[in-house]
Amino acid sequence: MSQHIVSTKSKKDIDSIIDRVLRDLGTPEPPLELAHVRELLRLDRQYYSSTDPSIVKAFVSKVYIAGQQLRLRPMLLLDAIKHLDIKALYIPDGKRILIDDTQPKLKHRWNESHEISHTLIPWHDDTMFGDTEQSLSPAYHAEIEAEANYSSGRLLFLGDRFIEESRSVPSSISNIKNLALRYRNTITSTLWRHVESTIVPAIAIISGHPVHDLTPFSPTESCKHTIYSPAFVRQFGLTDGGLLLPQIASYCSAKKGGPLGSGEIIIPDLNRDAHLFAFETFFNRYQAISLGIYIGKHGKIFAI
Numbered sequence: 001m002s003q004h005i006v007s008t009k010s011k012k013d014i015d016s017i018i019d020r021v022l023r024d025l026g027t028p029e030p031p032l033e034l035a036h037v038r039e040l041l042r043l044d045r046q047y048y049s050s051t052d053p054s055i056v057k058a059f060v061s062k063v064y065i066a067g068q069q070l071r072l073r074p075m076l077l078l079d080a081i082k083h084l085d086i087k088a089l090y091i092p093d094g095k096r097i098l099i100d101d102t103q104p105k106l107k108h109r110w111n112e113s114h115e116i117s118h119t120l121i122p123w124h125d126d127t128m129f130g131d132t133e134q135s136l137s138p139a140y141h142a143e144i145e146a147e148a149n150y151s152s153g154r155l156l157f158l159g160d161r162f163i164e165e166s167r168s169v170p171s172s173i174s175n176i177k178n179l180a181l182r183y184r185n186t187i188t189s190t191l192w193r194h195v196e197s198t199i200v201p202a203i204a205i206i207s208g209h210p211v212h213d214l215t216p217f218s219p220t221e222s223c224k225h226t227i228y229s230p231a232f233v234r235q236f237g238l239t240d241g242g243l244l245l246p247q248i249a250s251y252c253s254a255k256k257g258g259p260l261g262s263g264e265i266i267i268p269d270l271n272r273d274a275h276l277f278a279f280e281t282f283f284n285r286y287q288a289i290s291l292g293i294y295i296g297k298h299g300k301i302f303a304i
Contacts, residue, residue, distance in 0.1 A: 005146035014147065017120050018154040031184035032156055034112055038097075041119065045112060047101040090115040106186050110152060117151035124148070153193050156185050163197040171198055171293045173259070173282045187282075191289050192227050201232040201294035203267075203277070205241035209288055210249040210260065210281060219245040224287065232294075235269050248281055248290050257285045266298055274298040 006014075022028065025036055038045055090097055097115045099108050118124045124144055157163075162183065169175045171194065180190040188206060195204045204227040208214070215221045220242030228238065244265060251263030262280040269275055277292035 005143050006150045010147055011150060014121060014151045015154060015159070018151060019159055021120065021155065022159055028158065030158055030161065030182050032158060034109065034116070037113075037116060037155070041116065042095060043116065043119065044096045045099065046096055047099050090118050095119070109156070109184070110186065110189055113152040113156050114148050117148040117155065118144075121147060121151060153189065153196075156189070157183055157193050162193055166194045166197045167199065171200070171202060171291065173280055173289065173291055176291070177282075187284060188287070188289060191291065192225075195227045195229050195291070198229045199231060200229065201235055201275075201277075202229040203227065203232050203236075203239065203241065203244075203292045205244060205248070205288075205290040205292075207241070207245060207248075207288050207290070209256075209283055210245055210252045210290070211254045212256075214245055214249050219243065236267060236275075237270050239267060244290075244292075248279060251279070252281050252288075255283075257283055260288065264295065265292060267292075 021037065021040070024040055025032075028036070037043075097112060099111055103111065121144075124147070162179070165182075166179060169179075173191075176191050176194050177187055179194065180187045183190065191204050191206075195202050205223060206225040206227070208222045208224075210222075213222055220240060222245055223240075223242035226239070226241030228236075232239075244267070247263075247265045252260040260281040260283050262278070265277050265279050266274050267277055274297070276295040276298045278295050279290055279292045281288055281290040283289075
């Protein structure tokens with residue numbers, strides 16, 4: 001999901017909301033305890049299993065939304081969980097957050113904070129009580145999900161606290177892993193926040209294994225997400241990360257986990273001038289993260 005869907009005004013409003021929550025929590029040190037957030041907001045967290053319909057049915061039988069809609073028609077929620085690949089959801093009645101217990105434990109934290117964010121953002125209230133003409137729009141759905149992701153990042157990384165710490169260390173996968181441990185978040189979410197926070201041109205690519213999973217005829221299909229720093233966007237635009245995967249694969253080893261290698265890659269800017277980036281790639285046995293940091297201008301000239 002693009003990080004650039006969220007408007008500047010929405011970011012400013014969300015920043016104010018998260019700052020207030022963190023102040024109410026006493027400006028906590030990392031890592032953030034989500035149990036304290038739930039207690040502050042009076043939210044209830046429960047787990048369900050998307051692979052065991054009987055458990056979901058037992059829970060749905062106790063849930064009331066818009067009167068008795070789900071109690072009488074539990075398949076509404078079951079179908080949504082199954083067909084929309086829902087990892088977590090918020091039930092306004094009873095202020096319950098439901099987490100899919102079949103998801104990896106490391107992802108529970110992000111999924112929960114994402115749903116908490118929906119409860120915090122006032123203009124998301126309308127999306128909790130059925131579809132409207134606006135909420136049925138795919139573009140609107142993408143917008144509110146991007147806003148919840150942005151809010152979740154601000155919450156789990158303690159507002160500006162992470163930005164200050166992230167900028168105080170060199171951009172490297174090793175330092176990103178250390179920050180992930182400190183804030184008790186996934187390497188991927190920490191990478192995302194680090195790249196967004198850095199003041200230099202930087203790009204990160206989340207993909208399958210560059211050697212084993214690269215699709216030769218369509219490398220963009222192997223690219224899951226591309227993350228850009230603001231400085232990168234200003235100078236290079238929204239470069240398609242999938243187009244860089246063949247070059248990333250050229251320096252990567254075939255091993256199935258850990259650091260895969262490093263190398264330099266040339267990326268043209270908006271004026272077609274060439275620039276060098278130092279890249280490194282790490283594979284966590286599930287997905288590869290490749291981080292590129294700006295080195296300087298290259299002598300090569302690209303034809304228009």
